[in-house]
Amino acid sequence: MGKTNIRHLNLPALQEYFGSIEEKPFRAKQVYEWLWLKHATSFAAMTNLSKDLRNKLEEHFTLPAVTVDATQNSADGTIKNRFKLHDGHLVEGVLIPTDTRQTACVSSQVGCSLSCKFCATGYMDRKRNLDFDEIFDEVAWLNKQALESSGKKLTNIVYMGMGEPLLNYRNVLQSIERITSPDGLGMSPKRITVSTAGVSKMIRQLGDDQVKFNLALSLHAANDAKRSEIMPINDTNNLQVLIEALNYFYKCTQNQISFEYILFKDFNDSLKDADELIKIYRQVPADLINIIEYNPISHAKFQKPDEEVADAFMEYLGKHRVNARLRRSRGKDIDAACGQLANKG
Structure with a gap:
């Protein structure tokens, strides 16, 4: 029989364990605090427990804590981490600071x-x-x-790193429960955004589960032909299906929905593309694009559009009363920007 990951036990289960070894019940609370409030990465760190108990x-x-394998600092203040998991796999997470925010971008899968x-x-x-x-x-490492x-704590978390969060549904929701819990990091779910490439069934499940966090849809093309060309998931989750799922999510939760739309030169950056984007925006109660x-x-053929094309696209959206924001890339010099995470170190 393999050993159990101690963090997969809730407080009552820990209390039951301590009762079974005839230890006082308050020891369970102490260990629980070490695991979630103090972010202990080893039993040895739990210094208010006896050595005998720590050995037990x-x-x-097991306490298979994540470690920081490598860190890179961007000229713009962005910090990228390569995290090492207990089995040697690597994922990346990014801290994006601004004057008003400290945002953590976290991964939910090894690869995608x-x-x-x-x-x-x-x-x-x-x-x-x-x-x-x-x-x-x-999240705990990025908060540190x-x-x-x-000198400021994290203000926001985005599940926009490596992987598709809604294909790791249970763990993503459990992680948010721990992050928002008073005996975790105590963060408001309204400051957490989960980004999906568009798994319509699971978007509806979020509505049924009445989650409290925000949802972002990685759209990137506003008609099915173009979207399927760059995002194979669109073949089974087309735009109409996604529009219906997003409306269902909003009806159930009233939570904020946003769209993510990367501009690609000569692919989705024309005013006709902007028109199609506006049509989708009008069909969903989205707060922002x-x-x-x-x-x-290196793998892809796409290029960034000329600045005047991007400006014209933004101006057109503004003229049609669309709440859109041009998100300047952060951490490009260390491959920490949107779409660049691939464990290059």
């Missing part, structure tokens, strides 16, 4: 199975899902870095 925990449980043509992670195989405690670890670099600068990757 070591014998019965969706093969989006513009995304570096899409050219990697999906090795496995991250457990909820591994996702929590990413935010405090060290700016994030227009994103494309960040070139």
Whole structure:
């Protein structure tokens, strides 16, 4: 029999374990605090427990904490981390600081199975899902870095790193439960956004589960032919199906919905494309369209549009009363920008 990951036990289960070894019940609370409030990465770190008890925990449980394998600092203040998981797999997480925000961008899978043509992670195989405690670890490390670099805690979390969060549904929701719990990081779910390439069935499930966090749809093309060309998932989750799923999600939760739309030169950057985007925007109660600068990757043929084309696109959206924001890329010099995460180190 393999040892159990201690972080997969809730507080009542821990209390039951301590009762079974005739330890006082308050020890369970102490361990629970070490795991989630103090972010202990080993039993040895739990210094208010006796050495004998720490050894006993070591014998019965594992604590497969995530470690920082490498860190890169961008000229613009962005910090990219390569995180090492207990089985040697690597994922990346990014801290994006601004004057008003400290945003963590976290991964939910090792690699990705969706093969989006513009995304570096899409050219990697999906090795496995991250457990909820591994996702929590990413956030805890990025929060520590935010405090060290700016004296400010994380203000926002986006599940926009490696992987498709809705294909790791249970662990993503459990990680958010831990992050928002008073005995976790205590963050408001309204400051968390989960980004999906468009798994309509799971978008509806989010509505049924009445989640409290925000949802972003990676749209990137506003007609089915173009979207299927760059995002194979569109073949089974087309725009009409996604529009219906997003409306269902909103009806159930009233949570904020946004669109992500990367501009690709001579592909989706014309005023006709803008028109098609506006039509979709009008069919969903979306708060915002994030227009994103494309960040070139070696595998893909796409290019960033000329600045005047991007400006014309934004101006056209504004003229039609669309709430759109041009999101300037951060961390490009260290391959930490949108679509660039691929463990290059």
